[in-house]
Amino acid sequence: MKSYRRSRSPCPIGRAARLLGDRWVLLILREAFLGADRFEQFVDRLGINRAALTSRLAILLDAGLLEREPPEGKRARYVLTDSAQALIPLYREMAEWGSEHLFEPDEARGAWPESASG
Amino acid sequence: MKSYRRSRSPCPIGRAARLLGDRWVLLILREAFLGADRFEQFVDRLGINRAALTSRLAILLDAGLLEREPPEGKRARYVLTDSAQALIPLYREMAEWGSEHLFEPDEARGAWPESASG
DNA sequence: CGGTATCCCTTTGGATACTG
DNA sequence: CAGTATCCAAAGGGATACCG
Numbered sequence A, B: 001m002k003s004y005r006r007s008r009s010p011c012p013i014g015r016a017a018r019l020l021g022d023r024w025v026l027l028i029l030r031e032a033f034l035g036a037d038r039f040e041q042f043v044d045r046l047g048i049n050r051a052a053l054t055s056r057l058a059i060l061l062d063a064g065l066l067e068r069e070p071p072e073g074k075r076a077r078y079v080l081t082d083s084a085q086a087l088i089p090l091y092r093e094m095a096e097w098g099s100e101h102l103f104e105p106d107e108a109r110g111a112w113p114e115s116a117s118g
Numbered sequence C: 001c002g003g004t005a006t007c008c009c010t011t012t013g014g015a016t017a018c019t020g
Numbered sequence D: 001c002a003g004t005a006t007c008c009a010a011a012g013g014g015a016t017a018c019c020g
Helices: A012-020 A023-033 A039-046 A050-062 A088-101 B012-020 B023-033 B039-046 B050-062 B088-101
Strands: A066-069 A077-080 B066-069 B077-080
Touching: A012 A023, A012 B023, A012 B088, A023 A039, A023 A050, A023 A077, A023 A088, A023 B012, A039 A050, A050 A066, A050 A077, A088 B012, A088 B088, B012 B023, B023 B039, B023 B050, B023 B077, B023 B088, B039 B050, B050 B066, B050 B077
Parallel strands: none
Antiparallel strands: A066 A077, B066 B077
């Protein structure tokens, strides 16, 4: 597992890109903002492979965007840290931009599930 | 090559994530914002593999974020479209967030190159 | 300069099974 | 429920060679 705390690009965008330039990371955080905090919830909502989810959760914990509650043991909840909450403006930008530039004018906007549509 | 115009997630974030959830795409756009518009410039500044660059440029052309000048033939320049320019606020957010949450307080912020640091 | 093609290895991903 | 393990196929990535 790569450490994301040690992503040593001197450029803030480069360092952010190392973390956020991953589709699953982006989608997991979206689900977390929408209230998901359980392993199975992410699996169910995103249709993500369990191994892939495990690896992304480790990355997000390492980067300090999620915290486990409780820190050790099973049945954890994954809760957003302040660092992750600080990403909300960026997500708002992403949603606006996506809506304006990646949809036809008459095309319906909705929410997930990713698994049903790609 | 997947078509990014046909990324049919009904969620704007899901659709944006399909495009922006790729480290190279993010970095290529950063370089373009900083003035790069030639194939070799992207290779030199990012240390990106030529095949990887070709594939990402195709994605960005398909998504309407870049345009070729001239449209056909060789010696093309890759110029940012209005859609891509509209991403600047998102990049600004990303830079601010990265600077605040992915660096030590006393750590120096700089720019690329990615190739020299990861 | 602006690519395309090839080789080969590593990573990722889906499916599925298993454990406490 | 919350993962870990395994298998295998597909995609991605670096190095390098080649072409007009």
